[in-house]
Amino acid sequence: MxxxxxxxxxxxxxxxxxxxxxxxxxxxxxxxxxxxxxxxxxxxxxxxxxxxxNPTLRCPPPPTVVQQKLSQAVANMKDEGNNLYKLKKTREALSKYNMAASIAVQRPAWESAAILREELSTVVSNRSAALLDLGDYLGALVDAETVISVRRQWPKGHFRKAKALVALGRIEEAKDAISLGLQFEPNNTVSHSHAQVDLCLTSCFRSSADTCLS
Structure with missing residues (x-):
């Protein structure tokens, strides 16, 4: 050795x-x-x-040990953002999502990456919605792409991407994003129809502040 x-x-x-x-x-x-x-x-x-x-930390703990205070801080900041978003205070909500994302990425490297992926993807997904409402369509698309890269099999990331692409006038790309997202829907059959894609595309033109957040 x-x-x-x-x-x-x-x-x-x-x-x-x-x-x-x-x-x-x-x-x-x-x-x-x-x-x-x-x-x-x-x-x-x-x-x-x-x-x-953390001077009292002599060595990294096992990966099963999770900082509950950090998770709670992320959740609290995200929830504050969601409440502000529902009250149409989108810019204030965006600030809360930024803070939540900053807290999430502070998770120690030795903890489970799955926790970081779930927390970060949820916050960034909501931030994408806020950016879309504020007219920053490119920023919303970048955040949606980030969500997909972190948590590819989560359908919401693909639908966030589709919404941003629709806003940018890139309809065919939006259809592709929806088609891929539908593949990860647990209740969706392997072979989905064009009607399903068109139905989801139509929903991308509608906005619902009460249902689009995580």
Whole structure:
């Protein structure tokens, strides 16, 4: 085993910050991620930051241990956004969704990725709806694409994408998005008809603040 470790060992010229930061950088350019030096300490520094800000944490706990306070903070901020959205205070709701997303991505790297995917996709999906209402159709599309990349088999991400594409006048692409989303509907048959797609497309032209959030 030691021989294999020695064979794979590669020295890296790095610089380390003080005790209060304990971050690693490339020694030449003092960058966390440096293309010229071909190093990326982003993940390492993220773990380092968590350990520095939690001095009682001697080592990462098992992945089954979840920070309930963080999950509750995400849920509370998302719910505040949903309530504001339903009251037509869309810009204020957007701010809450931004805050919820920022909290969600702070989840430690050693915790289950499934929790992060579910929390982040739900918040970003709602943010997509808010951006759509505010007329930022491209932003709504980017958020919908993010939801799909994080949680591909969740139909709502595809329908969010379809709504944004309809707003952008890209109807055929919207139909494709709906068609793909229908494949992930649990009650949908494998072979869905054009009528189903057209029906969902028609619903994309309607807005319902009370039912579109998660």
């Amino acid at each position: 030691q021989a294999r470790i020695d064979a794979d060992f590669k020295s890296v010229d790095l610089a380390v910050g003080g005790p209060s930061t304990a971050f690693a950088f490339c020694n030449t350019h003092k960058l966390e991620k440096c293309k010229q030096c071909n190093v990326d300490f982003t993940a390492l520094n993220r773990v380092s930051k968590i350990l520095v800000t």
